[in-house]
Amino acid sequence: MTVRTPGTPASKIERTPPSTPGRTRAREDKIVVTVRLRPLNRREQFSKDQVAWDCVDHHRIVCKPQVPEHATQPTSFAFDKVFGPACLTETVYDEGVKNVVLSALMGINATVFAYGQTSSGKTYTMRGITEKAVNDIYNHIMDTPERDFTIKISGLEIYNENVRDLLNSESGRSLKLLDDPEKGTVVEKLVEETANDDKHLRYLISICEAQRQVGETALNDKSSRSHQIIRLTIQSTLRENSDCVRSFLATLNFVDLAGSERAAQTHADGTRLREGCHINLSLMTLTTVIRKLSVGKRSGHIPYRDSKLTRILQHSLGGNARTAIICTLSPALSHLEQSRNTLLFATRAKEVTNNAQVNIVVSDKQLVKHLQKELARLEAELRTPDQSREKDLKIQQMEMEIEQLKLQRDLAQSQVDELNKKFQEDHHISNQVESPQLSVTKCLSYTGSLSSLKRDKIRNTTLRQSMRQSSTAPFTLMHEIHKLEHLQAQLGEEANRALEVLQKEVACHRLGNQNAAETIANLQAEIRQMCAVRSAPKEVEVGSMVSVNKSISANLKHEITRLHSQGSNIANLEQQLENVQRSIDKLVMSLPNNYQQLNSKASKLRKEHRRKKLPPLASINAVNRQNFIRSPCSPLSTPHQVLESDIENRALDDEDIVSSENLPPESEKEETPSKNEEGDNISSRDNNNSGYRRSSSVNMKKMQKMFQNAAEENVRSIRTYVTELKERVAKLQYQKQLLVCQVLELEANEANGHNIENEGLSEQEGSQVSGHITFQEQQQQIIELWDLCFVSVIHRTQFYLLFKGDPADQIYMEVELRRLTWLQQHLAEVGNASPAHVGDERTISLSSSIKALKREREFLAKRLGSRLTLEERDALYMKWDVPVVGKQKRLQFVSKLWTEPHNPKHVKESAEIVAKLVGFCEGGNISREMFELNFVLPSDKRPWLMDWSPITNLLNL
Numbered sequence: 001m002t003v004r005t006p007g008t009p010a011s012k013i014e015r016t017p018p019s020t021p022g023r024t025r026a027r028e029d030k031i032v033v034t035v036r037l038r039p040l041n042r043r044e045q046f047s048k049d050q051v052a053w054d055c056v057d058h059h060r061i062v063c064k065p066q067v068p069e070h071a072t073q074p075t076s077f078a079f080d081k082v083f084g085p086a087c088l089t090e091t092v093y094d095e096g097v098k099n100v101v102l103s104a105l106m107g108i109n110a111t112v113f114a115y116g117q118t119s120s121g122k123t124y125t126m127r128g129i130t131e132k133a134v135n136d137i138y139n140h141i142m143d144t145p146e147r148d149f150t151i152k153i154s155g156l157e158i159y160n161e162n163v164r165d166l167l168n169s170e171s172g173r174s175l176k177l178l179d180d181p182e183k184g185t186v187v188e189k190l191v192e193e194t195a196n197d198d199k200h201l202r203y204l205i206s207i208c209e210a211q212r213q214v215g216e217t218a219l220n221d222k223s224s225r226s227h228q229i230i231r232l233t234i235q236s237t238l239r240e241n242s243d244c245v246r247s248f249l250a251t252l253n254f255v256d257l258a259g260s261e262r263a264a265q266t267h268a269d270g271t272r273l274r275e276g277c278h279i280n281l282s283l284m285t286l287t288t289v290i291r292k293l294s295v296g297k298r299s300g301h302i303p304y305r306d307s308k309l310t311r312i313l314q315h316s317l318g319g320n321a322r323t324a325i326i327c328t329l330s331p332a333l334s335h336l337e338q339s340r341n342t343l344l345f346a347t348r349a350k351e352v353t354n355n356a357q358v359n360i361v362v363s364d365k366q367l368v369k370h371l372q373k374e375l376a377r378l379e380a381e382l383r384t385p386d387q388s389r390e391k392d393l394k395i396q397q398m399e400m401e402i403e404q405l406k407l408q409r410d411l412a413q414s415q416v417d418e419l420n421k422k423f424q425e426d427h428h429i430s431n432q433v434e435s436p437q438l439s440v441t442k443c444l445s446y447t448g449s450l451s452s453l454k455r456d457k458i459r460n461t462t463l464r465q466s467m468r469q470s471s472t473a474p475f476t477l478m479h480e481i482h483k484l485e486h487l488q489a490q491l492g493e494e495a496n497r498a499l500e501v502l503q504k505e506v507a508c509h510r511l512g513n514q515n516a517a518e519t520i521a522n523l524q525a526e527i528r529q530m531c532a533v534r535s536a537p538k539e540v541e542v543g544s545m546v547s548v549n550k551s552i553s554a555n556l557k558h559e560i561t562r563l564h565s566q567g568s569n570i571a572n573l574e575q576q577l578e579n580v581q582r583s584i585d586k587l588v589m590s591l592p593n594n595y596q597q598l599n600s601k602a603s604k605l606r607k608e609h610r611r612k613k614l615p616p617l618a619s620i621n622a623v624n625r626q627n628f629i630r631s632p633c634s635p636l637s638t639p640h641q642v643l644e645s646d647i648e649n650r651a652l653d654d655e656d657i658v659s660s661e662n663l664p665p666e667s668e669k670e671e672t673p674s675k676n677e678e679g680d681n682i683s684s685r686d687n688n689n690s691g692y693r694r695s696s697s698v699n700m701k702k703m704q705k706m707f708q709n710a711a712e713e714n715v716r717s718i719r720t721y722v723t724e725l726k727e728r729v730a731k732l733q734y735q736k737q738l739l740v741c742q743v744l745e746l747e748a749n750e751a752n753g754h755n756i757e758n759e760g761l762s763e764q765e766g767s768q769v770s771g772h773i774t775f776q777e778q779q780q781q782i783i784e785l786w787d788l789c790f791v792s793v794i795h796r797t798q799f800y801l802l803f804k805g806d807p808a809d810q811i812y813m814e815v816e817l818r819r820l821t822w823l824q825q826h827l828a829e830v831g832n833a834s835p836a837h838v839g840d841e842r843t844i845s846l847s848s849s850i851k852a853l854k855r856e857r858e859f860l861a862k863r864l865g866s867r868l869t870l871e872e873r874d875a876l877y878m879k880w881d882v883p884v885v886g887k888q889k890r891l892q893f894v895s896k897l898w899t900e901p902h903n904p905k906h907v908k909e910s911a912e913i914v915a916k917l918v919g920f921c922e923g924g925n926i927s928r929e930m931f932e933l934n935f936v937l938p939s940d941k942r943p944w945l946m947d948w949s950p951i952t953n954l955l956n957l
């Protein structure tokens with residue numbers, strides 16, 4: 001172990017100017033020099049020695065005898081403090097060196113010297129000073145609980161210019177002084193002990209003193225023959241809970257020098273003489289250093305290196321330390337010269353200034369600690385803005401969603417309003433269109449009250465959801481019904497118009513087509529029936545429908561009853577529509593036949609006419625044909641023309657359509673031949689109308705075509721209506737079926753003893769069932785995502801075993817789902833690309849997740865050998881289809897675990913096996929806290945997850 005000089009810091013030391021008790025600001029400190037004059041000792045008293053010195057006050061000492069030969073030398077000396085023979089060591093400490101000593105507790109190096117001739121009381125004084133200093137140091141420690149103090153002690157002596165370790169004297173060897181470029185002079189291998197307390201420190205000090213070289217001299221029976229340095233290293237740090245990582249570090253030297261006398265004075269010879277030479281070498285160097293420092297102010301060369309004493313104490317002499325020198329004096333006149341020399345040394349010493357600074361140390365350990373803390377703080381700071389940004393983004397998204405929902409709500413509301421309005425209009429129109437005696441029977445009605453449905457507590461969630469989905473069905477249904485009614489009315493009108501046209505046509509032809517008449521009659525009857533159906537009394541008023549619309553819980557059963565009862569009406573209506581369609585088709589299809597028949601009959605008549613000389617058919621039918629052209633269905637028709645044609649038709653009603661008197665004679669036809677497009681010769685008996693008849697004959701085919709087109713157009717139009725109606729009826733039918741299914745399910749539940757009304761299932765029970773189903777759905781999603789994201793199977797097992805569907809699990813399920821969703825997205829984005837670092841060195845990518853999972857399976861494979869017996873393993877191999885013979889059976893088996901996310905049995909068994917391998921059991925050593933709800937690093941409760949699970953990487957975000 002090495003001990004460092006005050007200038008050789010243990011670690012990084014910052015030096016700042018001292019601000020210690022009694023000091024305000026950095027300034028150059030002069031060495032505190034005090035003089036202690038001891039009483040005459042027994043030897044001196046016995047030799048009747050005289051007291052040569054007088055302490056005239058606390059600062060001055062005066063030489064009493066006026067020796068003529070020394071008249072030029074100063075006789076009065078002033079120092080920081082002068083202590084007379086009566087002064088106690090305590091006073092010397094308190095008034096002379098205490099401040100210097102206590103500087104060491106504030107990080108300032110301090111040194112207390114005792115300088116004087118042999119037997120002047122150096123050791124006597126330094127022992128007392130050290131004792132007092134130890135007391136003060138530990139008192140200060142007691143009074144400063146906010147700091148941690150460490151006191152270390154080392155002791156050395158410089159004897160004959162050899163450095164000896166006083167705490168390891170057994171080695172007996174001289175220690176080397178090393179020059180460290182950073183630490184300065186270092187005593188190699190000097191033992192440094194840490195004092196546990198003040199007693200321990202005193203004990204160690206006593207060891208040092210005991211090991212010191214002493215010898216008998218003429219002046220001192222126990223003369224210290226060496227320079228002794230007891231060094232305390234005091235380090236103090238504020239306690240852990242503080243953020244401050246700086247600590248004070250200072251050395252406190254107690255230096256008891258050997259006697260400064262000249263060898264001759266001690267009558268030394270032999271060993272003592274040799275000792276004296278060496279002692280004097282160090283002291284001479286010390287004196288030189290002090291002298292040079294006192295005059296030259298470090299301007300010239302300071303011979304610190306000339307002695308080991310000055311090398312070791314270099315920083316205490318004009319350097320980074322506060323220094324106090326106690327010069328001890330013998331009052332005896334016989335020692336006057338030595339005392340004067342001591343005082344001269346002291347006088348020079350008090351001119352020496354030091355530059356003491358506070359040594360603030362940042363040790364490597366503390367520095368690392370501090371940097372770690374700082375790093376953590378900075379990371380937290382860095383994370384915080386991200387989190388806040390993330391939150392802001394989420395808030396923005398949510399706000400946007402809210403806005404969208406508001407828009408949707410407003411849109412829905414406006415649609416509802418519009419539909420209501422439309423319904424009212426439809427209702428109004430239908431009332432206007434319908435004849436008073438006709439009414440439309442409502443196919444469905446929704447008179448169920450809100451309260452009635454509230455009584456129905458649907459236990460089954462599917463039913464609940466279906467009901468929720470169908471809660472808007474009543475209104476939709478109603479709306480569809482009303483639209484249907486409206487279309488029916490339009491269809492009726494169209495059909496009426498078409499029929500009127502056809503009636504007129506048929507009437508105009510006067511051919512009395514029986515089929516057509518029957519068809520028309522049928523059609524009219526059907527239309528009347530339709531109108532009768534349509535104009536049936538409405539059972540739901542607008543107001544009530546609105547209320548139903550607002551209510552999401554119409555009486556389902558009542559609704560279905562209505563559906564059942566009204567279903568036939570829909571079918572009837574549909575049937576009637578089809579009848580109409582058929583009738584129209586039939587009628588239209590019959591028209592060409594009519595003409596063919598008409599032409600055929602005309603041909604027959606013409607033959608008879610030729611035989612009976614009757615007018616031709618064409619001329620007879622010309623007016624009717626004209627009427628036909630001007631029918632409402634014809635593009636050429638006008639209301640006036642229709643009216644004319646009506647009149648003409650009525651005029652012709654009484655006439656025989658095929659009267660032989662009206663037929664033109666064949667001869668006339670030949671006289672005024674008129675050839676139609678088919679080559680038929682048509683003539684008229686009326687010459688005035690001959691041109692018109694000729695024109696009619698010519699355009700007959702064209703008009704016939706036009707009529708056919710118009711009729712077909714009408715039919716197409718009606719057919720389109722019918723198709724639409726059919727679609728709507730199909731839609732209604734589907735909705736009806738849906739409701740019927742729901743009711744059947746409800747009735748089945750009731751039949752199974754789940755009579756909702758009677759049992760009065762509570763909302764809570766309903767929500768429990770709902771919650772359970774939600775849990776199952778979420779669990780399945782999570783299991784699938786685990787598989788997709790290659791999540792740790794241990795994590796899956798823990799989660800699977802821990803969360804079983806308890807209501808309190810819901811939040812964990814949500815969080816896990818969200819994390820996994822994010823992870824899946826992230827993995828999809830990142831793929832096998834070089835992943836970004838997350839937090840520490842862990843990263844997330846597809847490949848890293850797969851690798852982690854592979855490592856985990858390898859780990860589990862190893863566990864398989866240690867956790868399961870051979871029999872158990874073989875049984876599992878059999879069960880899981882792992883070849884009993886072959887390599888890597890364990891890995892094969894483990895690789896099969898958690899690989900079938902859609903197989904609940906497989907999942908359950910996998911979880912049980914992994915739990916057994918890892919060593920946790922259900923409800924045992926896993927807890928919810930392991931799955932924290934926030935995105936912070938989880939605690940170290942599951943070290944096996946830290947390296948493998950991508951989900952833990954995810955948590956670390």
Ligand SMILES: Nc1ncnc2c1ncn2[C@@H]1O[C@H](COP(=O)(O)OP(=O)(O)OP(=O)(O)O)[C@@H](O)[C@H]1O
Nearest residue numbers: 038117118119120121122123124220223224258259
């Ligand atoms: N102030 C004092 N009051 C009473 N006795 C003292 C005082 N100072 C010294 N003495 C006594 O004087 C004797 C010599 O003192 P001490 O050993 O301390 O001298 P020293 O300077 O250390 O001598 P050396 O250099 O030879 O070791 C001791 O017996 C000590 O008890």
